[in-house]
Amino acid sequence: MHPLLLKIARFFGRADHNSGVDPRLILERFRLVLRSNNRAMEIIADLGEKLSGNYIFDSQYIHDNIKDLINTLHDSVEALNNLDARHRELYPVLTRLTEHIHAVMRHKDDRQGPRILPLEEISPLHWGIVGGKNAHLAEIIHHLKLDIPPGFAITTRTYHELIDHNGLRPLVDRYESLWAETDNTDELENLRYRLASALTTTESPPGLMTELEEHLTDLISVTDGPCALAVRSSAPEEDLDFSFAGQFLSRLNVPPEPAAVFAAYRDVAASIFSRRAIDYRRWLFPEDGHMSIGVGCQLMIDSRVSGVAYTTDPGNPGDETMIIVGTWGQGAGIVEGEFPGDTFMLSKDNPPTIDTCQISRKDSALYLADDDGLEERNLTPELRQTPCLNEAQLVELGQRVLQLENYFKRPQDIEWTFDRRGRLFILQSRPLLVPVTRELRRDLAESIKQYEVLVSDLGQVAQQGIGAGPVHVVRQDTDLDDFPDGAILVGRRDSSHFARVMHRAAAIVTEIGTPVSHMATLCREMKVPSLVNVPGILDLVENGRDITVDAEDRRIFRGRVKELMAYQLSTSVNLEVTREFRLLRQLLNSITRLHLVDPLMDQFTPDRCRTYHDLLRYIHESAVMTLVNMGKDERSLLRNNTARHLDLPIPAGILVIDIGGGVAPKTPADRVPFAALTSIPFRAILNGMLYPGIWHRATMPVGFHDLMSSMLSVPTDALEGQYTGHNIAVISHNYVNLCFRFGYHFNIIDARCDERERDNHIYFRFLGGATDLSKRRRRVRLIAEILTAFDFNVRTRGDLVIARAGNMPRSEMERILDILGRLVGFTRQLDVRLDSETAVDYYIEAFLSGNYDVVSS
Amino acid sequence: MTALDDTVAGTYRLLIIDDEAIVGIRLAHTFTKMGYKVTTHTDPAQALAEVERQPFDVVVTDLKMEGIDGMEILRRVKKINPSTRVIMITGYAGNDTADTAFREGAFDFITKPFSLDEIKNAILRSFAAPAQERGEKK
Numbered sequence: 001m002h003p004l005l006l007k008i009a010r011f012f013g014r015a016d017h018n019s020g021v022d023p024r025l026i027l028e029r030f031r032l033v034l035r036s037n038n039r040a041m042e043i044i045a046d047l048g049e050k051l052s053g054n055y056i057f058d059s060q061y062i063h064d065n066i067k068d069l070i071n072t073l074h075d076s077v078e079a080l081n082n083l084d085a086r087h088r089e090l091y092p093v094l095t096r097l098t099e100h101i102h103a104v105m106r107h108k109d110d111r112q113g114p115r116i117l118p119l120e121e122i123s124p125l126h127w128g129i130v131g132g133k134n135a136h137l138a139e140i141i142h143h144l145k146l147d148i149p150p151g152f153a154i155t156t157r158t159y160h161e162l163i164d165h166n167g168l169r170p171l172v173d174r175y176e177s178l179w180a181e182t183d184n185t186d187e188l189e190n191l192r193y194r195l196a197s198a199l200t201t202t203e204s205p206p207g208l209m210t211e212l213e214e215h216l217t218d219l220i221s222v223t224d225g226p227c228a229l230a231v232r233s234s235a236p237e238e239d240l241d242f243s244f245a246g247q248f249l250s251r252l253n254v255p256p257e258p259a260a261v262f263a264a265y266r267d268v269a270a271s272i273f274s275r276r277a278i279d280y281r282r283w284l285f286p287e288d289g290h291m292s293i294g295v296g297c298q299l300m301i302d303s304r305v306s307g308v309a310y311t312t313d314p315g316n317p318g319d320e321t322m323i324i325v326g327t328w329g330q331g332a333g334i335v336e337g338e339f340p341g342d343t344f345m346l347s348k349d350n351p352p353t354i355d356t357c358q359i360s361r362k363d364s365a366l367y368l369a370d371d372d373g374l375e376e377r378n379l380t381p382e383l384r385q386t387p388c389l390n391e392a393q394l395v396e397l398g399q400r401v402l403q404l405e406n407y408f409k410r411p412q413d414i415e416w417t418f419d420r421r422g423r424l425f426i427l428q429s430r431p432l433l434v435p436v437t438r439e440l441r442r443d444l445a446e447s448i449k450q451y452e453v454l455v456s457d458l459g460q461v462a463q464q465g466i467g468a469g470p471v472h473v474v475r476q477d478t479d480l481d482d483f484p485d486g487a488i489l490v491g492r493r494d495s496s497h498f499a500r501v502m503h504r505a506a507a508i509v510t511e512i513g514t515p516v517s518h519m520a521t522l523c524r525e526m527k528v529p530s531l532v533n534v535p536g537i538l539d540l541v542e543n544g545r546d547i548t549v550d551a552e553d554r555r556i557f558r559g560r561v562k563e564l565m566a567y568q569l570s571t572s573v574n575l576e577v578t579r580e581f582r583l584l585r586q587l588l589n590s591i592t593r594l595h596l597v598d599p600l601m602d603q604f605t606p607d608r609c610r611t612y613h614d615l616l617r618y619i620h621e622s623a624v625m626t627l628v629n630m631g632k633d634e635r636s637l638l639r640n641n642t643a644r645h646l647d648l649p650i651p652a653g654i655l656v657i658d659i660g661g662g663v664a665p666k667t668p669a670d671r672v673p674f675a676a677l678t679s680i681p682f683r684a685i686l687n688g689m690l691y692p693g694i695w696h697r698a699t700m701p702v703g704f705h706d707l708m709s710s711m712l713s714v715p716t717d718a719l720e721g722q723y724t725g726h727n728i729a730v731i732s733h734n735y736v737n738l739c740f741r742f743g744y745h746f747n748i749i750d751a752r753c754d755e756r757e758r759d760n761h762i763y764f765r766f767l768g769g770a771t772d773l774s775k776r777r778r779r780v781r782l783i784a785e786i787l788t789a790f791d792f793n794v795r796t797r798g799d800l801v802i803a804r805a806g807n808m809p810r811s812e813m814e815r816i817l818d819i820l821g822r823l824v825g826f827t828r829q830l831d832v833r834l835d836s837e838t839a840v841d842y843y844i845e846a847f848l849s850g851n852y853d854v855v856s857s
Numbered sequence: 858m859t860a861l862d863d864t865v866a867g868t869y870r871l872l873i874i875d876d877e878a879i880v881g882i883r884l885a886h887t888f889t890k891m892g893y894k895v896t897t898h899t900d901p902a903q904a905l906a907e908v909e910r911q912p913f914d915v916v917v918t919d920l921k922m923e924g925i926d927g928m929e930i931l932r933r934v935k936k937i938n939p940s941t942r943v944i945m946i947t948g949y950a951g952n953d954t955a956d957t958a959f960r961e962g963a964f965d966f967i968t969k970p971f972s973l974d975e976i977k978n979a980i981l982r983s984f985a986a987p988a989q990e991r992g993e994k995k
Contacts, residue, residue, distance in 0.1 A: 050970055056880055057970030058948050445892025552887065552973070567890065581879070 023641065023730055024659045026630055029083040033623040036075035037616055038758050043069045044613065045516035048588055051524050051581070052515065053464030054552075059580050066105065066587065070098055073612055080619045084626050093606045093615060097590075101612075104128070104587050110156035110236065110292050115208060116215050118152045119298075124525065124589045125610065129155040131234030131294030136408075136429055143503035143526075144403055147425045150222055151298030152215045153234065159269055159292050161205040168202075171195055179289020192273050199270035204262055213258045219299065220256055227299055228368065229254045230427075231264040233271065234294040237284070247277040248293070252332065253300050253372045260372075261297060268295050288579060301425050302368055305388045306331030306417035307341055309397065311348075311405035314434045318566030320348040321355065322401050326388045329365035330374055331415055331427075339365065342388050350485065352398030359387050389418075396424055404429050406486050407503050409465060409527040411569050434569055447563045454540045454547065455556040458533075459509070462494070462520035465529030466568040467507030468548040468560045471541045474498070476789050476848075488549060490541055493812070494519040494532050495791050502526050507549035509537050509556065514757065517807060521592055531556070596621075624763055627737055628750045630730060637728060644672045646729070648686065650695045650825075654727045654740065661733030679731040681753040681762075684814040685738065688821020693852040695825050745779075745831075747824060753813040760813050761806035764792070764820060768799060778834035783827060785844050790819055826852055869984060870912070873897045874904040874930060875919040875946065884917065887973050888980070901925035905933055912938050915964075915983055917976070920947040920954065928958065935962045942983040944976070 043065055050057050077090045103109040113129045122130050122138035130138070134153040140146050163172055175191045178184045204212075220227060233248030249271035251264035271277060272293045281291070307326030313319055325334055325341040333339030340360040346352040362384050369375040389397070397416060404412050404426070411432040417425050472487040474480055483489070483501040491498070494513030499522050502508070508523060513532030523530040529551035537556070541547055548561040557564075596604050596614045609615045630637075637643070643655040644663075656663065656672050662679035663672055674690075677683050689695060727740030734754045740747050750763040766783055768776065776799040783801050784794045792803040805816060826847055833855075834840055846854040871893050873881045881897030888895045896913075898904035901922050908916070916934050920927035931943050942964040947954070955966045964986065965979045 054972050054974070055970045056883060056946075056973075056976075058877075060948055061970050444890060553890065 023630055023637065023657065026083070026626065027659055027732060027735065029079070030623055030627055033076065033079040033083055033619065034752075034759055036072055036079050037620055037623075038756070040069060040072040040076055040612070040616055041516075041758055043072060044588075044592055047584060048521055048524065048592060049515055051585060051588065052461060052520075054461045057580060057584075059583070062580060062584055062587070063105070066101065069591075069612070070101065073098075073615065076616065076619050080623055083623055087606075087619075087622060089606050090615070090619070093609050097609065097612055097615060100590055101587065104583070104590055107290055107583075109586065109590070111160045113155060113157055115158045115161070116152050116154055116211050118215070118218070119148065119150070119296075122153060123593075125593060126153075126155070127589060128236065128586050129157055129294060131156070131236050131296075133232065133234035133428060133430070134294055134296045135234075137296070137426075139407070140404070140426060140429060144407055146400055146403070147423060149230070149298040149301055149425055149427065150219060151229070151296060152219065154265055154295040154297065156236065156292040156294050158205070158208060159294070161208070162199070162202050162266075162269065165205040166198070166202040168195065168198055171198075176289040176291070180287050192275075192278055196270050196273035199273065200266055202266055209258050209262065212261060216256050216258060216261065219297075223299060227256055228372065229256055229261060229264075229297050230300045231261065231268055232296045232298075233268050234296045235272065236292065236294065237281075247274075247280050248272065249274070252330070252374055253368050254297075255372060265295050265297070269293050285579075298427075300368065301417050301419045301427075303330050303417040304328070304420050304422070305393075306415070306427075307334050307388075309401045309414040309416060310411065310432055311401050311414070312411035312432065312434055312569050313345070314411075314432065317411075317434045317569045318562055320562070320565075322346050322348055322352070322398060324389070324394065324397060324401070327362055327365055328379060328383060328388050329367045329377075331417060332374060333366050335415065344389065344394055346394060346398045348402060350399070350402060351395050352402065354391065354394055357387060359385065361385060362388070393418060393422075393424075400424065400426065403485065403504075406506065407526075409467075409529075444563055444567050448557075448561060451548070451561050452558040453555060454558055455534055455537065455554075457554055458535065459531040459554055460513075460515050460533045461551050461554065462508075462513070462515045462517075462530035462532050463523040463528055464552050465507070465527065466548065466550050466552065466564055467505075467529045468546060468565050469506035470544050470546055473538065473541070473543050488547055490537055492538065493791065496522065497791065498522070502528050507531075507551060509534050509549055511535055511537055512809070512812065514807075516758075518594075620761075624750060624761060628748055628763060628765070630737060637730065642669070643728070644668075644670055646677075647671055647673045648690070649674075650690065652689065652727065652740075654729055654738075657728065657730045659730060659732050659735075662731030662735075677731075678733060679736055680734055680810070680814065681751040681817050682729055682731045682736040682738070684753070684817035685736065685749060685751075685821040685824075688818040688823070689825045691818075691822050691825070691852070694822050695828075749817075749820060749824075751813070751817060753810055753817065755810055757807055757809050760808055760810070762792075762804065762813070762816065762820065764801070764803040766801040773799065775831045775834050778837065778840045779827060779831040781837075782830070782834065782840050782844055782847075783823065786823060786847055789848060790816055822852065823847070826855060830855060868892060869914040870894045871896070871980070872904060872907060872913040872916045873918075874901055874916065874922070874927075875899065876901070876922045877919070880919065880946070883973070884976065887977065891977075901930055905930065908934055908937055908941075913941050915942045915944065915980055917944045917946065917980075920945050920958075928954065928961065931958060931961050931963055942986070944979050944983065946971075 047065055049055065073094055077094050080087050100109065103112060110129050113126060117126060117130060119134065119138055120141050122134060127135045130153040137148050141148055163169055171191055171194060175188065175195065178188050231251040231254050233250065235248065249268050251267060254260055254264045272291055305326050305328055307324065308331065310323040313321045313323055324344040324346065327334050327339055327341040334341045340362060342360055343358040345355040347355055362379055364376050364378050366374040367377050401414060404414055408429065411434050412429045413432040414429045415427040417427060419425065467488060469486045469488045470484065471490050472483055474489055474491040477497055480501050483504060485504045486506050489498060489501065489505045489508045491510045492512060494510045494517045496518040498508060498519055502522055503526055505528050507529040509531045511534060513519065515532060520530065520532065529549055531549060531551045531554060546560045548557040548559065548564060550564060591612045593611050594613050594617060595610050596608060596617050606618060609618055637657060641657045643657050646654040646656045662677065662682065664676040664678050667676040674686065730737040735752050736749065738749045745766060745768040748765040752759060752761050754760060780796050780799050780801050784796050787794045787803045792805045794801065794803045808816065830843060843854065871888055873884050873895065875881055876899050878899050881899060885895045885897050896907060898907060901924055905925065918927045918930045927945050931945065934941050934943055943962065944965045944967060945958050945963050946967050946969065948969055958966055964983045967976060967979060
């Protein structure tokens with residue numbers, strides 16, 4: 001069979017499982033899938049919302065809800081199998097995912113996952129095993145694209161294997177069990193000492209050296225000369241307010257050989273049992289003796305100049321000034337406070353300007369030693385008095401510093417270096433504690449009063465925090481293209497499309513939205529202050545003008561409220577210091593992240609489900625597909641149900657099958673007038689199709705090539721007569737499944753439109769056309785771009801378009817379905833006219849500006 | 858954890874007692890921003906000593922704490938200064954102590970998890986409550 005015919009046959013392939021089953025029963029079973037999926041999503045959303053900073057919760061809350069969630073997921077898998085029994089394979093998937101959740105709950109998840117991970121492969125799923133420092137570096141690589149020395153993380157799993165393989169587990173267990181007891185200090189100290197010394201002489205667990213060698217080979221292959229490694233600690237707690245700065249050991253300039261790196265790794269790992277690290281830990285977590293450590297191994301930079309930057313002056317957080325301290329060579333001397341450095345104060349403008357320079361006399365500096373480690377060398381008289389950074393370097397560094405503070409949404413303590421060629425690397429970025437001043441606290445409420453309030457007590461908090469910056473209005477996706485760093489995104493509706501600029505946004509405000517949307521989840525991940533459901537905000541703000549968004553007290557001010565920003569920087573509350581918050585975040589990392597995004601891709605399979613969200617997505621998608629397929633089984637539908645002709649003022653030729661509340665009572669048995677339709681989503685689509693100017697009647701000039709192409713594409717016998725006769729709408733009060741053919745293309749619209757946002761979905765498929773492939777592809781681009789502009793999630797493959805939208809309030813659903821109806825009518829025979837890409841752009845523009853007449857004119 | 862600096866001027870004085878430090882840190886951040894004078898304690902004994910030293914308009918206390926529990930705090934605070942309004946916080950599991958707390962003069966009873974708006978509203982309501990509801994006016 002012709003490949004295209006095969007594709008069409010597959011597209012309209014029979015749904016064999018439910019063939020002949022009463023659509024009412026299918027819909028009822030679908031409803032049950034939705035119900036448990038919704039319940040699961042509600043629990044997940046409720047858990048997620050607790051991370052917004054707007055809530056106070058305890059561990060009992062987490063335990064009860066996780067238990068509930070696990071049961072509900074089981075219900076979902078069960079319900080899907082009732083709808084379509086071909087999904088038995090989901091049971092073992094659920095078991096696998098649930099085992100991981102139990103491990104997280106028991107704090108044993110840091111014994112799972114890979115042993116070694118390249119930094120660029122670290123995702124939030126790995127945060128629990130790579131440690132805070134490595135996790136931050138990975139975020140900088142992914143979101144800010146700044147230069148980081150290449151390297152890999154040795155995970156906490158390796159640490160646990162080291163403990164187990166060397167028979168140290170009983171000692172560790174005893175140590176952890178005694179931690180919270182204050183009357184056993186002697187035994188505790190004895191254990192600590194034994195563990196610290198034993199770890200430095202441990203043997204490597206089986207297989208580790210081979211893995212290490214492979215990763216070292218990969219790392220060395222990216223360098224173009226001799227290289228060495230920096231081996232540093234990355235404890236799970238190191239991303240907290242309490243930075244653990246300087247508490248653990250680092251080994252610098254380590255030769256890139258497995259034995260040397262393993263020896264350095266062992267020393268760094270052992271340092272979690274060092275006296276000072278333990279004292280510090282006891283002060284922080286008197287109740288929690290559970291310990292593990294990740295380690296980072298990165299290429300050592302041969303530095304010309306290095307140092308530290310504070311994104312905010314801790315002495316004057318209101319000053320909007322950053323501090324940069326640098327010296328020649330390696331920065332270790334500055335970090336440890338042993339060497340004098342040059343101090344520069346820069347304004348936090350973009351680009352930053354240099355306010356003051358304080359140049360010290362630098363007699364010596366640290367450089368890479370010939371064998372390993374660092375060595376101190378005397379500096380030439382010329383270098384001693386010369387500022388270690390020039391203006392261009394300071395501005396470049398200042399800009400990176402601003403980016404880092406803007407991304408992490410709190411003041412940062414950054415280690416940086418310029419290599420011999422002048423390339424800037426970020427070595428580390430961790431939270432900087434800025435104490436709040438008494439004056440600031442005393443005067444805050446009063447000083448805020450001088451600012452004009454644009455919005456007060458409106459909207460819902462999706463993520464807490466305060467952000468100030470210029471407004472950037474986003475009305476369509478292309479507005480994101482020129483989104484400036486540090487701007488405030490103001491949009492009509494919350495959208496996961498904002499993800500691509502989110503890390504650069506100071507805050508997000510939308511007129512419509514919900515704190516449980518995908519966007520809200522992303523905002524929480526990236527800690528972007530976000531207010532949704534703020535009616536009329538687009539009319540109150542002006543592009544490019546500064547505003548301050550207080551997503552704690554739900555207020556928006558005109559201008560930059562410097563006092564509020566200073567207060568925010570100095571008191572930004574880090575909830576992550578609590579055990580409950582960390583547990584919940586870790587659980588949600590293993591629950592909410594979505595990897596199964598694209599149903600068109602081969603990866604959309606049960607074994608690719610890595611989180612509960614993936615599984616729910618798979619279940620939902622499979623359930624919707626069962627519905628979608630229901631409408632394809634035309635003969636069975638017509639045989640088993642009463643189909644009635646729909647009377648429309650346009651020749652659409654639609655047969656209606658009402659499975660509950662889609663048509664008003666006492667409607668004639670053979671014909672349904674438009675006025676008698678009570679199906680909400682179907683009416684919305686038809687309203688769009690009937691919109692003036694949409695149903696153009698002009699006959700399209702089909703060319704000879706197009707005609708041949710269409711004759712080749714759709715011979716009726718190949719489809720066994722299906723879809724040459726009827727367009728069928730299976731409807732209920734809140735549901736429509738519309739399968740139809742206009743001209744030579746095929747459409748499916750499956751939509752559910754109810755009062756509950758989460759229940760709502762639109763599934764749109766489009767395939768084929770009468771013209772040659774290039775024109776059909778142009779129409780695919782046209783449809784895809786228009787749907788994307790209306791926030792659909794769109795995938796295309798050849799001349800097939802699949803688009804999904806959902807999670808919208810009923811009014812918005814009706815609006816979008818109306819647009820979809822217009823689009824169906826508008827593009828009905830448009831491919832014939834799409835002679836060039838310019839024509840595509842022309843018709844896209846026409847549709848988006850409501851100029852529908854262009855087709856019939 | 859030591860008491861937060863309490864020399865800040867403000868209309869109302871708030872005392873927050875919870876053995877989980879985060880509750881105090883979080884609420885202090887919110888209420889200081891609103892212009893109130895906030896003191897936080899994680900040690901209930903130290904908190905009671907504070908109540909002996911100076912009057913508070915509102916005391917927010919966790920119910921379950923090591924040593925002195927929330928009910929005890931409520932009784933002692935009411936004895937020292939009947940006009941102080943006491944808001945109790947309790948864990949997710951919840952229990953039937955709410956009735957007892959109200960009988961002993963608690964102004965409100967909030968169950969975890971709660972949003973900052975909930976506690977903010979409870980505190981604002983307590984300021985606005987008629988004198989007889991919050992005891993004798995200072």
